[in-house]
Amino acid sequence: xxxxxxxxxxxxxxxxxxxxxxxxxxxxxxxxxxxxxxxxxxxxxxxxxxxxxxxxxxxxxxxxxxxxxxxxxxxxxxxxxxxxxxxxxxxxxxxxxxxxxxxxxxxxxxxxxxxxxxxxxxxxxxxxxxxxxxxxxxxxxxxxxxxxxxxxxxxxxxxxxxxxxxxxxxxxxxxxxxxxxxxxxxxxxxxxxxxxxxxxxxxxxxxxxxxxxxxxxxxxxxxxxxxxxxxxxxxxxxxxxxxxxxxxxxxxxxxxxxxxxxxxxxxxxxxxxxxxxxxxxxxxxxxxxxxxxxxxxxxxxxxxxxxxxxxxxxxxxxxxxxxxxxxxxxxxxxxxxxxxxxxxxxxxxxxxxxxxxxxxxxxxxxxxxxxxxxxxxxxxxxxxxxxxxxxxxxxxxxxxxxxxxxxxxxxxxxxxxxxxxxxxxxxxxxxxxxxxxxxxxxxxxxxxxxxxxxxxxxxxxxxxxxxxxxxxxxxxxxxxxxxxxxxxxx
Amino acid sequence: xxxxxxxxxxxxxxxxxxxxxxxxxxxxxxxxxxxxxxxxxxxxxxxxxxxxxxxxxxxxxxxxxxxxxxxxxxxxxxxxxxxxxxxxxxxxxxxxxxxxxxxxxxxxxxxxxxxxxxxxxxxxxxxxxxxxxxxxxxxxxxxxxxxxxxxxxxxxxxxxxxxxxxxxxxxxxxxxxxxxxxxxxxxxxxxxxxxxxxxxxxxxxxxxxxxxxxxxxxxxxxxxxxxxxxxxxxxxxxxxxxxxxxxxxxxxxxxxxxxxxxxxxxxxxxxxxxxxxxxxxxxxxxxxxxxxxxxxxxxxxxxxxxxxxxxxxxxxxxxxxxxxxxxxxxxxxxxxxxxxxxxxxxx
Numbered sequence: 157x158x159x160x161x162x163x164x165x166x167x168x169x170x171x172x173x174x175x176x177x178x179x180x181x182x183x184x185x186x187x188x189x190x191x192x193x194x195x196x197x198x199x200x201x202x203x204x205x206x207x208x209x210x211x212x213x214x215x216x217x218x219x220x221x222x223x224x225x226x227x228x229x230x231x232x233x234x235x236x237x238x239x240x241x242x243x244x245x246x247x248x249x250x251x252x253x254x255x256x257x258x259x260x261x262x263x264x265x266x267x268x269x270x271x272x273x274x275x276x277x278x279x280x281x282x283x284x285x286x287x288x289x290x291x292x293x294x295x296x297x298x299x300x301x302x303x304x305x306x307x308x309x310x311x312x313x314x315x316x317x318x319x320x321x322x323x324x325x326x327x328x329x330x331x332x333x334x335x336x337x338x339x340x341x342x343x344x345x346x347x348x349x350x351x352x353x354x355x356x357x358x359x360x361x362x363x364x365x366x367x368x369x370x371x372x373x374x375x376x377x378x379x380x381x382x383x384x385x386x387x388x389x390x391x392x393x394x395x396x397x398x399x400x401x402x403x404x405x406x407x408x409x410x411x412x413x414x415x416x417x418x419x420x421x422x423x424x425x426x427x428x429x430x431x432x433x434x435x436x437x438x439x440x441x442x443x444x445x446x447x448x449x450x451x452x453x454x455x456x457x458x459x460x461x462x463x464x465x466x467x468x469x470x471x472x473x474x475x476x477x478x479x480x481x482x483x484x485x486x487x488x489x490x491x492x493x494x495x496x497x498x499x500x501x502x503x504x505x506x507x508x509x510x511x512x513x514x515x516x517x518x519x520x521x522x523x524x525x526x527x528x529x530x531x532x533x534x535x536x537x538x539x540x541x542x543x544x545x546x547x548x549x550x551x552x553x554x555x556x557x558x559x560x561x562x563x564x565x566x567x568x569x570x571x572x573x574x575x576x577x578x579x580x581x582x583x584x585x586x587x588x589x590x591x592x593x594x595x596x597x598x599x600x601x602x603x604x605x606x607x608x609x610x611x612x613x614x615x616x617x618x619x620x621x622x623x624x625x626x627x628x629x630x631x632x633x634x635x636x637x638x639x640x641x642x643x644x645x646x
Numbered sequence: 647x648x649x650x651x652x653x654x655x656x657x658x659x660x661x662x663x664x665x666x667x668x669x670x671x672x673x674x675x676x677x678x679x680x681x682x683x684x685x686x687x688x689x690x691x692x693x694x695x696x697x698x699x700x701x702x703x704x705x706x707x708x709x710x711x712x713x714x715x716x717x718x719x720x721x722x723x724x725x726x727x728x729x730x731x732x733x734x735x736x737x738x739x740x741x742x743x744x745x746x747x748x749x750x751x752x753x754x755x756x757x758x759x760x761x762x763x764x765x766x767x768x769x770x771x772x773x774x775x776x777x778x779x780x781x782x783x784x785x786x787x788x789x790x791x792x793x794x795x796x797x798x799x800x801x802x803x804x805x806x807x808x809x810x811x812x813x814x815x816x817x818x819x820x821x822x823x824x825x826x827x828x829x830x831x832x833x834x835x836x837x838x839x840x841x842x843x844x845x846x847x848x849x850x851x852x853x854x855x856x857x858x859x860x861x862x863x864x865x866x867x868x869x870x871x872x873x874x875x876x877x878x879x880x881x882x883x884x885x886x887x888x889x890x891x892x893x894x895x896x897x898x899x900x901x902x903x904x905x906x907x908x909x910x911x912x913x914x915x916x917x918x919x920x921x922x923x924x925x926x927x928x929x930x931x932x933x934x935x936x937x938x939x940x941x942x943x944x945x946x947x948x949x950x951x952x953x954x955x956x957x958x959x960x961x962x963x964x965x966x967x968x969x970x971x972x973x974x975x976x977x978x979x980x981x982x983x984x985x986x987x988x989x990x991x992x993x
Contacts, residue, residue: 162817340654344661351665374866375873381866552873570849570858571866577845616657623661624668631669631830632837636790 157197159403160357167194172410180335184309187332187411191314195278202276205241210304210311212237213286217293217300217307227294234290238283245276250491278318280488284442286311289325291446298325306332315407319400321418321438328413336412346409348619351626353402356586361396362635363582364388367575372546379559380572383539388579390535390542394422395586397436421590423538426530428505431538443485452477467511474510479503489545494553498544505537531594582633669828676832684832688802691810692818693791694831702796705745705758706766713770715740716992717763719755720776721788722748723918726971727776727980736985737992740771751787752777753805756898757797764909772912772951772991775902778920778970779934780887782941783897785812804901812896888933890940903948914991915945916984919955920970927957953988 157164171190175183196203216234220227243251259265289310292298301307310329316322371377371385401418408415418437425431432440456473464472479500486499518526547553564572580587680695687693709717715737718724730744745758755775763773781787785808798805813822825831843855850858865871887893894900906913917938920928930938938954945952955961960983967973972980985992 162820166816340651340658344654344658347658347661347665370867373872375871567861567865571862574845574849574858574862577848578842581841581844613657616660617664620661620664621668623665627665628669628672628828628830631824631828632672632834633841 157194159400159407160354163197164194168407168410175411176338181305183336184305184332187314188305188309188312191309191312191317194314195312195317199276205245205276205279206282206312207308209238209241209283209286210308213290213311214301214304214307216290218302220290220293221300231290231294234287238287242279242283245279247487247491281320281322282311282317284439284488285322285324288322288442288446289329292325298329301329301333303333313408313413315411315413316401316404316415319397319404320436321401321404321416322442323415323438327416331413338412342409342412344616344619346406348623349402349406349409351623353399353404353406355399355626355629356395356402357399358630358634360583360586361392361399363633364395364579365392366635367579368392368546371575376555377559378564378568378572379561380564380569381575382543382556382559384572384575384579386539386543386546387576389546390423390539391579391583391586393542393545394419395583421593423535424531424590424594425534425538426527427534428502428509428537431534432502432506439485439488443481447484448477448481451480471510471514475507478506478510482506492548493550494544494546494548497553498541501541501544505541669830672833673827673829676829679836680832681835688798688800689794689806689809691806692789692813692822694825694829696791696831696835698798699792699795701761701799705796706762706768709743709762709768710766712741712743713768714743715771716742716774717768717770717772718742718744718746718774718776719758720746720774720916721750722746723778723970724776724916726967726974727918727977728984729977729981732978732981733985736982740992743770746776749788750793751784751789752782752898753785753787753789753809754794754797756785756902757794757802757805759902760905761797761799764905764911769909769911772914773906774914774916774991776916776918778918780893780937782899782915783890783893784887785809785896785898805898808896808898808901812893814896888931888937890937890944894944899944903945903950906950907948912951914951914953914988916953917941917955918970919958919961921966922961922963924963930956951991953984953991958987 157167167190171186175186178186192203192206195206213234216230219230223230289298289307293300306329309332310323310325313323313328313332365388368385368389371381371388374381377385398419401415405415405417416438420434420437422431422435425434452473455476456469459469459472462468467475480503482499482503483496484499486495486497486502489495489498517523543556544553547556681697683697684695685698686695687698716733718728718730720728724744725746725748728744728746730742734740734742745762747754755777759773762768763770775782785805789809794802843859846855846859849855902913905911922928938956942952942954961972961980965973965976965980
C-alpha cells in the first residue's frame with residue numbers, strides 16, 4: 157500500500173479508530189495485523205519474507221538469552237539468513253549478470269538464470285532494522301524479548317516499514333512495550349507533519365521529478381541541460397525521501413509512537429561529514445555503528461607503525477573504514493554499479509575531508525565568511541554524487557562527466573535555464589525553509605511541532621492556516637504524473 | 647486537567663478544520679480566474695468547464711482526399727512496429743494511413759474512429775487498432791485533460807456515459823466531490839500555465855515564450871532525442887482490471903463494434919506482445935489468459951478480427967528496444983511478417 161492512495165487513507169482512519177478503543181496488548185496485535193495487511197496489500201507473498209526475518213531474529217535472540225555460550229553462532233545464523241534473503245532477492249541478478257559478463261569476456265559463454273520476481277519493497281530497511289535488534293542483543297545493548305508479538309510489531313510497524321527511518325530496538329521496542337495514551341496535541345502536530353509530507357511529495361518531488369526524468373531520458377543532453385537535470389534530481393530525491401519520512405513520522409505519532417528525524421536540512425551541510433549527519437540519519441548511524449566502527453577499530457589495531465605515508469593510525473582507520481562503509485552503503489541502495497560508484501565517491505569525499513582536517517584552520521571571522529561558500533561547495537559536490545546515483549548506465553555516466561560547456565548550443569542553454577528556473581519555482585518552499593534556518597530562524601514547520609503541554613492559540617491558528625495552505629497547494633499544484641517514492645526501490 | 651485536555655482536543659479540531667476550510671478560498675477566487683472561453687466539457691462526467699483545443703478537422707479532410715484502403719490507430723506500440731509506407735507497398739499500393747499517437751488510449755481511438763473516419767463518410771477496407779492487454783476495456787487509460795480535444799466534437803454523450811459508468815469507484819467519487827467543493831481545477835488551470843511560462847518568459851521574453859516552449863519540446867525533447875530505456879512504458883496489467891465481462895459495458899469497445907457494423911467498416915484488433923523474457927514470451931497471469939480468451943471470443947462473435955502477437959517466435963527479446971517497444975530497425979521486418987501472417991486482413 158502506498159501513502160498517497162485512497163486505500164491508505166481509509167486503512168489509516170479505520171486502523172487508528174479501532175486502535176485507540178483497544179487495550180494495550182490488543183493494540184499491538186492490531187498493529188501487527190494492520191502492518192501485515194499494509195505490506196502484503198499488493199504482493200501477499202512478501203509477508204513470508206518479513207515473517208521469516210522476524211522469526212529467525214526472534215529465535216536467535218531468545219537463543220542468546222537461553223544459551224549465552226552459543227551467542228556467536230546464533231548471531232551468525234541471523235546475519236547469514238538475513239543477508240541470504242537480501243542477497244537472493246536483491247543481488248542475485250546483479251551477481252549472475254556480472255559473473256557471466258566476466259566469463260563472457262574470457263570467452264566462456266554460460267547461460268545465466270534470471271530471477272524474475274519483484275524485489276520485495278522495503279526489504280533492505282526491515283532487514284537492517286531486524287538485524288540491529290539481534291546485534292544489539294548480542295552486544296548486550298538490548299534485552300532479548302520473550303514476546304514474539306512485540307518483536308514482530310517492532311519489525312513490521314507499518315508507518316516506516318517500506319522506506320524507514322530505520323529504528324533501533326533500543327528506541328522502538330520500549331515504545332511497543334509501553335502503554336500508550338492518545339494525545340490530541342501529538343495528533344495535531346502529526347497532522348501538520350503529514351500535510352507537509354504530502355505537499356513535498358505531490359507538489360515538489362513529483363513536479364521536479366518530471367524535469368529530472370525528462371533530462372535523463374535524453375540520448376545526448378548538453379552540459380548545462382544535464383546539470384539542470386541533476387539539480388532537479390537533487391531536489392526530487394530530498395523532497396521525496398523526506399516527505400516519506402514526514403508522513404511516516406506523522407502517522408506513527410497518531411499511534412502514539414515517536415520515530416526519529418531522518419533529515420536535517422542536508423543541503424545546508426558545510427562538508428561531507430556534516431552532510432551525512434543530516435541525510436538519511438537513521439541509515440548513516442546504522443552504518444556508523446554496525447559497519448564503520450567495528451571496521452575502523454579493526455584497522456587501527458592492525459596498523460602498528462606510528463605513521464604510514466604521512467598519516468597516523470587513527471586517520472588510516474577512518475579512511476579505510478569509511479571507504480569500505482560507503483561502498484557497502486552504496487550497494488545497499490541497489491544492485492547496480494552506479495550506486496557502488498556513488499558510495500565510493502562519498503567515501504573518498506569523507507576521507508579527503510578527514511585528511512584535510514590536519515591543515516591549518518582559518519580564523520573564526522574568516523570562517524564565518526567562508527560558511528556560505530562551504531555550503532554551496534558541498535551542494536555542488538553532492539550534486540556530482542547525485543549524477544552517479546541517477547545515471548544507471550555506466551557509458552552514459554562517462555559521457556556525462558566528459559561533456560564540455562563549450563559545445564552547448566543556444567537552445568540547449570536556454571532549455572537548461574528554463575528547467576533550472578522551473579525546478580527552483582516548484583521547490584521554492586523548500587529553499588525558503590532551508591535559507592530561513594541558515595539565517596538563524598527556527599525551522600518553519602519544525603517550530604510548529606513539539607507542542608508544549610496545552611495549546612498556544614496563536615500557534616494553533618498558524619498550524620491550522622498552514623495545514624489549509626498545504627492542502628490547497630496539493631489540490632492546485634499536484635503533479636499529474638504521480639511517481640513512486642524513490643526509496644521504495646531499495 | 648480536564649480543561650487542558652478539552653483545549654488540546656479543540657486545538658486538534660481547529661487544525662483539521664483549518665486544513666479543510668482554508669482551501670475553500672480556492673472556490674472564492676475561482677470565478678475571477680475562469681477563462682472567458684471556458685465551456686462545458688464534452689465529458690462533464692469527469693471534467694469541469696474548461697477552455698478546449700479545437701477539433702482537428704485537417705485529419706478527416708486529408709483522409710477524404712487520400713481515400714486510404716487501411717487506417718491504423720494505436721499508440722507508440724504501433725508506431726514502433728508498423729512502417730506505413732512499406733505496408734502500403736506490401737499491400738499493393740492500396741494506401742495505408744497510420745494515425746498513431748503516442749501516449750493515447752482507447753477513448754482517443756474510439757473518438758478518432760467515430761469523428762475522423764465514420765462520421766465524415768470515410769470508408770476504408772479495414773481499420774486496425776494496435777493495443778496492449780486490457781487497453782480496450784479501460785477508457786480511463788491515459789485520459790489526461792485535453793488529450794481528446796483533437797478528436798472530440800462539442801458533445802460526446804456516449805463517451806460521457808461510459809466514463810461516468812467507469813469512474814464510479816470511491817476514488818473518483820471523492821475526487822469529484824473535492825473538485826465540486828473546492829473548485830480547485832479552475833485555479834489550477836489558471837496558475838499552472840503561469841508557473842510553467844514564468845521561466846520561459848525569462849529565457850525568451852514574454853512574447854516569444856510560447857514559441858520557445860514549443861521549439862524546446864519539438865527539438866530538444868523530440869522522440870528521436872530520447873535514449874533507450876529498458877523499463878520505459880512497462881505498464882503491467884493489474885489482475886483486478888482483467889475481468890473482461892465486468893468492464894466491457896463500461897468501455898468503448900462495444901461502441902467501436904457498433905460503429906463498425908453500422909458503417910460496414912471492418913475492424914481488426916492487434917494485441918502486441920509485451921517485452922518477452924530472455925527465455926520466452928512474457929509471462930501471463932491466469933486472469934490475463936482468461937481475459938484475452940474472453941476478448942477474442944467477443945470480437946469474433948461480433949464480426950471483428952483479432953490478432954494476438956503473444957508467443958510469436960519471430961518476436962524474441964533481441965528485437966525489443968525500450969520497454970514494450972520494438973527496435974526501429976526491426977520495423978520493416980515486423981511489418982512484413984504482419985502482412986504475411988495475417989493475409990486475410992489485406993486480401
